[in-house]
Amino acid sequence: MKRIEWILAISLVVIGLSCLTMSANWLVTPDSMRPYLNTLFLICFWACVPIIVATLLYLIFRKKKGDS
Amino acid sequence: MxxxxxxxxxxxxxxxxxxxxxxxxxxxxxxxxxxxxxxxxxxxxxxxxxxxxxxxxxxxxxxxxxxxxxxxxxxxxxxxxxxxxxxxxxxxxxxxxxxxxxxxxxxxxxxxxxxxxxxxxxxxxxxxxxxxxxxxxxxxxxxxxxxxxxxxxxxxxxSIQKVRQMLVLSSIGTFFLALGFTVVLSRKLSKPMVQMEQATRKIAKGDLDARVKVVTGDETGSLAQAINDLAADLKVYRDTRREFLANISHELRTPMTYLEGYTKILKENLYQSEAEKEQYLDIIQQESVRLNHLINDLFELSKMEEGKFSLNQEWIDLREVVENIHHKVSLKAKEKGVIFAFTIEEDVSLVFGDGLRMEQIFSNLLDNAIRYTDQGIISLNIKSLQPYEILIEIIDTGNGIPKEDLSYIFERFYRVEKSRSREHGGTGLGLAIVKQLVEIQGGTIQVFSELGKGTRFEIRFPVTSKKGNGGEEL
CATH class of the missing domain: 3.30.450.20 (PAS domain)
Structure with a gap:
């Protein structure tokens, strides 16, 4: 991938995460960045859950295949 | 873009x-x-x-x-x-x-x-x-x-409108997030295909050393491996073709040079005596025969390789085949001063093949054996190995073949001693023809040799529907 494509992809991900964080913080009137960052962290966590699960399943599958 | x-x-x-x-x-x-x-x-x-x-x-x-x-x-x-x-x-x-x-x-x-x-x-x-x-x-x-x-x-x-706005905002966020991952994912997934496309284009343009990097073991990896195999096969084919053209031009040029030279001598009366003239005519005749053999062999070989070679297959008794060539081979062996012996086991089955082509296989291999054996014995053994397989061995006590040459001896025009090829005679196509004839009749051929001790050719023919010597089907 070219550098410009990486920049484009990362920008899209950042924009997406920002939109999600803002909509999740709608009813909260933050007096600091803390709630905002907390929500952002939780959104990233939920986005990573499928990736972590898939990686674990893949590693288990590879280990079983290696054993057999 | x-x-x-x-x-x-x-x-x-x-x-x-x-x-x-x-x-x-x-x-x-x-x-x-x-x-x-x-x-x-x-x-x-x-x-x-x-x-x-x-x-x-x-x-x-x-x-x-x-x-x-x-x-x-x-x-x-x-x-x-x-x-x-x-x-x-x-x-x-x-x-x-x-x-x-x-x-x-x-x-x-x-x-x-x-x-x-x-x-x-x-x-x-x-x-x-x-x-x-x-x-x-x-x-x-x-x-x-x-x-x-x-x-x-x-x-x-x-209130609902406000929630709806937030839902739209979160949907846009989800869309952008997914789009970002999609950009990376689509590039990564399509990368092997793009690499294969580039490699095949290079191969098509003649760069047969181009290879695709095989990373995965799935269908994409298998396709990449197939492209690499194809490129390797094409390279072998191209090299073989080039070598073949070089060999054929060399093999044709040599007798033609003789013919041209000696006919010129005869035409310009440059000989001293009638005996000398006869000698030159003999050479012209020999070279013509050799040229004729070469052309016939090439024609047969190309027909075999194209699959246009027709066989007259029937149940044949190998004993009869050997008896047919025995006299001719014995005579040649005697002239060279070597002994020719053959043994055929009693229970050897009939083989489904072309009798004349089977004779050609034996003649070519035995002629080769005589050609490269100066003293000792040349033997032909035929025996049943398993109930449905026949083993034919042609063993000589000749010069032997160096280990590095063994894998090439069935190739067209391949000679172990290139400098003495004219001395030994032959067209350089005999073993290539033998291999083709054996394989199109369903058999396999292998060669084992030790330098200075001799060479052994092993031919195996399967007997799929076996018949006994009496013609009784088992």
Whole structure:
């Protein structure tokens, strides 16, 4: 991938995460960045859950295949 | 930027799929939320109207209607109360309705029969809409009228609209997040295909050393491996063709040079005696025969390789085949001063093949053996190995073949001793023809050799439908 494509992809991900964080913080009137960052962290966590699960399943599958 | 690319198609498909899922999901979430919110508001006004109806059902307190009207005004609750005739006797901030006016008769009938009323009311003068909950006021069997509590729909819409905006914002966020991952994913997934396309283009242009990097073990990896194998095969084919053309031009040029030279001598009478002339004519004849053999061998070999070679296959007895060539081979062996011996086991089955071609296989191999054996013995052994396999061995005590040459000796024009090829004679195509003839008749050929000790050729023919010497089918 070219550098410009990486920049484009990362920008899209950042924009997406920002939109999600803002909509999740709608009813909260933050007096600091803390709630905002907390929500952002939780959104990233939920986005990573499928990736972590898939990686674990893949590693288990590879280990079983290696054993057999 | 080129649009017709696999990465763009893949990315567009994933994005489209995402939208196909995201838009109906957004609509369903909106419906669920709106329904839930409306339900909650309706439940609230139902409860309120029920409480008011219970309070108004006390006939002893004549001031209750005025008290409730006042309390509702203070707490900004919109309600109106009707008596047994359907006349509005109390109104707390409900626009479009005035005291003394009557509600529709069917509503009165519903209330008097003890049922609740749920409806939407629009105040035409103000353009406001309300959710309405009407409860009958009764004490036992006595009906006193009804109480209506209203909630403004506009405020509900306002709240739902805000939630809807946040849903749209989160959907846009999800879309961008997925789009970012899609850009990376589509590039990564399409990368092997793009690499294979580039490699095959290079191969098509003649760069047969181009290879694709095989990373995965799935179908993509298998395809990459297949492309690499194809390139390797093409390289071998190209090299072989080049070598073949170089060899054929060399092999044809040599006898042609002899023919040209000696015919020139004869034409210009450059010989000394009749004996010398005869000698030159002999050379011309030998070279013509050699050239003829070479052309015939080439013709046969090319037909075999193209699969256009027809065989006259039948059940043949290898003993007869050997007997047919025995005299000729023995004579040659005797001239060279070597011994030729053959052994055939009694229980050797018939072989399904072409008798003449089988003779050609034996002749070529035995001629080779005699050619490269100066002393010792040349033997031909035929035996049954398994019930359905026949082994033919041709063993000589000749010069032997160096180990590094063994894998090439069945190639066209390959010679172990290139400098002495004319001395030994032959076209250089004998073993290539033998290999082809054995293989098109369903057999296999192998060679084992030790330098200075001799060479052993092993031919195996399967006997798929075996017949005994007496012709009896088993």
């Amino acid at each position: 080129k649009v017709n690319r696999i990465a763009i198609k893949l990315g567009s498909t994933i994005t489209l799929l995402l939208l196909v899922v995201l838009l109906p999901l957004g609509f369903v979430i909106d419906q669920i939320f709106s329904g839930f919110y409306y339900g909650q508001v309706q439940e609230d006004i139902d409860q309120q109207s029920s409480h008011y109806a219970t309070a108004l059902a006390d006939p002893e307190n004549g001031m209750m209607v005025q008290m409730i009207e006042m309390m509702a005004e203070l707490s900004q609750v919109k309600l109106y109360i009707v008596d047994t005739e359907g006349e509005i006797i109390a109104n707390s901030s409900v626009p479009g309705l005035s005291k003394g006016s009557f509600i529709p008769e069917e509503e009165m009938n519903t209330l008097s029969s003890g049922n609740t009323i749920k409806k939407e009311y629009e105040a035409r003068t103000m353009g406001s809409r309300f959710l309405v909950s009407g409860q009958p006021i009764h004490d036992g069997d006595t009906f006193y009228g009804g109480v209506y509590v209203l909630s403004a729909v506009d405020s509900i819409y306002e």
